[in-house]
Structure formats: C-alpha cells, structure tokens
Amino acid sequence: MLAGLSACVVSPSHREHAPLDQQRVSAFADTVNGKTVKLFTLRNKSGMAVEISNYGATLVSIHVPDQKGQDGNVLLGYDDIKGYYNGKSYFGCVVGRYANRIAKGAFELEGKQYQLPQNDGLNSLHGGVNSIDKQVWDARIMNDAIRLTTVMKDGDNGYPGNVKLTVVYSLRADNRLVIDYSATTDKTTVLNISNHAYFNLTGDPSNTILNHEININADAFTPVDSTLIPTGELKKVAGSAFDFLSFKKIGKDIDQEEQQLVFGKGYDHNFVLNANDGMSPVVEVVEKNSGRKMEVYTTQPGIQFYTGNFLNGSEKGRGVAYQYRSGFCLETQQFPDAPNQSNFPSAVLKPGEAWKSQTAYKFSVLK
Numbered sequence: 001m002l003a004g005l006s007a008c009v010v011s012p013s014h015r016e017h018a019p020l021d022q023q024r025v026s027a028f029a030d031t032v033n034g035k036t037v038k039l040f041t042l043r044n045k046s047g048m049a050v051e052i053s054n055y056g057a058t059l060v061s062i063h064v065p066d067q068k069g070q071d072g073n074v075l076l077g078y079d080d081i082k083g084y085y086n087g088k089s090y091f092g093c094v095v096g097r098y099a100n101r102i103a104k105g106a107f108e109l110e111g112k113q114y115q116l117p118q119n120d121g122l123n124s125l126h127g128g129v130n131s132i133d134k135q136v137w138d139a140r141i142m143n144d145a146i147r148l149t150t151v152m153k154d155g156d157n158g159y160p161g162n163v164k165l166t167v168v169y170s171l172r173a174d175n176r177l178v179i180d181y182s183a184t185t186d187k188t189t190v191l192n193i194s195n196h197a198y199f200n201l202t203g204d205p206s207n208t209i210l211n212h213e214i215n216i217n218a219d220a221f222t223p224v225d226s227t228l229i230p231t232g233e234l235k236k237v238a239g240s241a242f243d244f245l246s247f248k249k250i251g252k253d254i255d256q257e258e259q260q261l262v263f264g265k266g267y268d269h270n271f272v273l274n275a276n277d278g279m280s281p282v283v284e285v286v287e288k289n290s291g292r293k294m295e296v297y298t299t300q301p302g303i304q305f306y307t308g309n310f311l312n313g314s315e316k317g318r319g320v321a322y323q324y325r326s327g328f329c330l331e332t333q334q335f336p337d338a339p340n341q342s343n344f345p346s347a348v349l350k351p352g353e354a355w356k357s358q359t360a361y362k363f364s365v366l367k
C-alpha cells in the first residue's frame with residue numbers, strides 16, 4: 001500500500017490534482033510487487049501541469065504555455081507505465097544511489113573496498129541495476145506537492161547502508177517546479193541523487209534541441225576519458241566549445257572535432273557551477289520559436305549537461321521515435337566519480353547527518 005494515499009482523499013475535481021486525461025491515468029496505473037503504481041498531477045493557476053509517477057519518482061510530463069499561451073509538453077517520455085519499466089534512457093526519473101558514473105564500479109570508503117555492478121562498459125552508471133529509477137516509491141499527496149519516499153537497502157547494488165530518501169516535487173504559482181531531496185543513512189555511504197528529465201522546449205519532440213540557446217554559469221567543467229570518467233582536471237571553459245558563459249546555441253560548437261565532444265558524442269559533461277546557493281539561476285535556456293524559457297536553480301555543486309547523444313530512435317513516445325539530440329538533460333549533482341577523486345567535493349554521507357538539496361526548474365516566456 002502507498003503510505004498516505006488512503007488517508008488523503010482527493011476528489012478528482014480538486015483543481016490542484018485533477019488529472020489531465022483519464023485515459024492516461026489508466027495507462028499509468030498498475031501494481032508491482034503488491035505496490036500501487038499511480039499517476040499524480042500537480043497544477044497551478046498559471047497554466048502549468050506536471051504529471052508524476054511514483055514508479056521511479058518520475059516526471060512524466062511538464063505542460064507549460066508558450067509565448068502565445070498555447071499549452072505544450074516540454075518533457076520526453078513514454079505513453080504508458082510499461083514504457084518506463086522497459087526504458088533504457090532514464091526519462092524523467094530520479095537516479096541514485098550514485099547518479100552518473102563510478103569508475104570500474106569500484107571505490108574505497110573507510111578502508112573498505114566496494115564493488116558495484118558494471119552496467120556501462122566497465123563503469124557503474126546511475127546506481128546500477130534495478131535501482132531507485134525502477135522501484136515503486138511510497139507517495140503522499142500534499143497541497144501543491146507530491147512527496148515520494150523510498151529506502152535503498154544496505155548492500156543494494158553493492159552500496160553500504162540503509163538510506164532513506166525523500167523527494168518532494170512542488171509546483172509553485174510562479175511556474176517553478178521545485179525538487180527537494182533529503183536522505184539519511186545508518187552506515188557511511190556515498191550518495192549522488194539527481195533527476196534525469198529530458199527537455200525539449202519547442203513542445204514537439206520531433207525537433208532536435210540544437211537551436212535552443214543556453215547559458216551555463218560555470219567557468220570550468222570536468223573533462224573525461226573515453227569512458228566518460230572525469231580525469232580529475234577542472235578545465236576552464238573560456239573560448240572553448242564548452243563556453244556557455246553567455247547565451248549560445250547548443251548546436252553551435254557541438255560537432256567540433258574536439259576530443260571531449262568526440263568522447264561524449266556531443267555534450268555529456270559535468271559543469272562546475274560558479275554559485276550554488278539556490279538563489280540565482282545556474283543555467284538559463286531559451287527556445288525562440290515557442291518563446292519558452294527555462295531557468296535552473298540548485299544547491300548542488302555540479303550539473304551534467306547531456307544533449308541526448310545516446311537517443312537513436314529506439315525509444316518511442318508522444319507519436320515519435322526519439323532521435324539523436326531530441327532532448328537535453330540538466331542533471332544537478334555531485335561530481336561524477338567523486339568517491340574516487342579526492343579533489344572533488346565529497347559525496348560521503350554519514351550516520352547522523354541529514355543530507356538535503358534543492359533544485360528548481362522555472363518556466364516563463366520571452367517578453
């Protein structure tokens with residue numbers, strides 16, 4: 001049973017949680033290992049609506065008006081819950097226990113060696129196999145929010161410690177989707193939790209994202225080896241293809257014959273954010289045809305800018321086969337492979353500590 005669901009009766013006419021479409025609610029309803037899988041909706045008075053599944057704590061759609069007031073979904077996703085069971089691209093889900101990569105799936109912590117599943121060549125990616133993105137979370141409906149909780153058990157995917165993880169999605173009146181993460185552990189562990197939403201601000205995922213303009217407030221990024229593990233260097237972006245210090249089209253330099261872009265098949269890199277107080281945007285993206293703008297706020301030190309380079313038409317939804325570079329991700333995070341890189345901010349969580357982070361995606365239109 002989903003904790004809190006039965007205690008909290010929400011009439012379908014309650015505007016803040018009214019479904020967008022009853023057929024979709026059915027397409028996303030299921031029972032997995034005795035747990036209810038359900039589609040939740042958050043709406044605000046400014047025309048935004050967000051669909052969330054408690055399977056993988058997944059953002060299923062984000063509806064936001066364009067400059068002409070026309071509604072559009074800016075998220076890549078599948079058309080039913082089975083798509084998410086089989087999905088390989090991490091559409092919209094929460095990733096952990098360690099988002100992004102750990103080299104060779106191995107690390108040492110307090111003198112002990114840990115071995116994780118190697119599910120990305122020799123490396124471990126996004127917490128391993130059947131991680132939290134493939135689990136049914138407990139859900140509780142709140143006023144303007146959905147609160148999702150799960151437990152990552154001691155030894156799951158090779159990681160130490162029982163970790164209690166809570167993710168709260170709130171939709172604010174000013175078109176901010178706020179994600180509050182919090183976690184505790186009973187043994188020292190490593191933790192990196194992110195959301196893996198793919199955006200396409202045109203509202204039509206048959207378009208590529210190459211004409212979106214992006215501004216990333218990061219003077220440096222972390223270059224990678226050919227397996228996308230950081231080399232440890234913090235490299236200045238100024239003057240390079242990685243320089244997004246002022247607005248630049250995603251497509252402008254993406255096909256440069258540059259080793260980092262060749263390794264990533266495009267951008268698939270962690271940017272070292274200049275500020276992470278959560279108060280000013282770390283990234284701004286604009287798409288001029290729709291007039292949509294998205295700002296990202298975070299308290300995390302890094303952000304993975306990934307341009308959908310592994311999409312190849314094999315995953316389908318919304319009437320399209322998602323093509324190469326038809327969505328981009330801005331995954332706020334600790335740095336990839338931090339458990340093996342002593343010069344990166346620590347991603348260690350100890351018993352007695354309360355880990356918290358906040359990320360917000362704020363939508364508006366160009367004036």
Ligand code: GLA
Pocket residue numbers: 088089090100125228268304306310329331
């Ligand atoms: C992350 C990684 C990418 C890719 C996607 C999932 O963003 O950095 O390399 O693995 O997840 O396809």
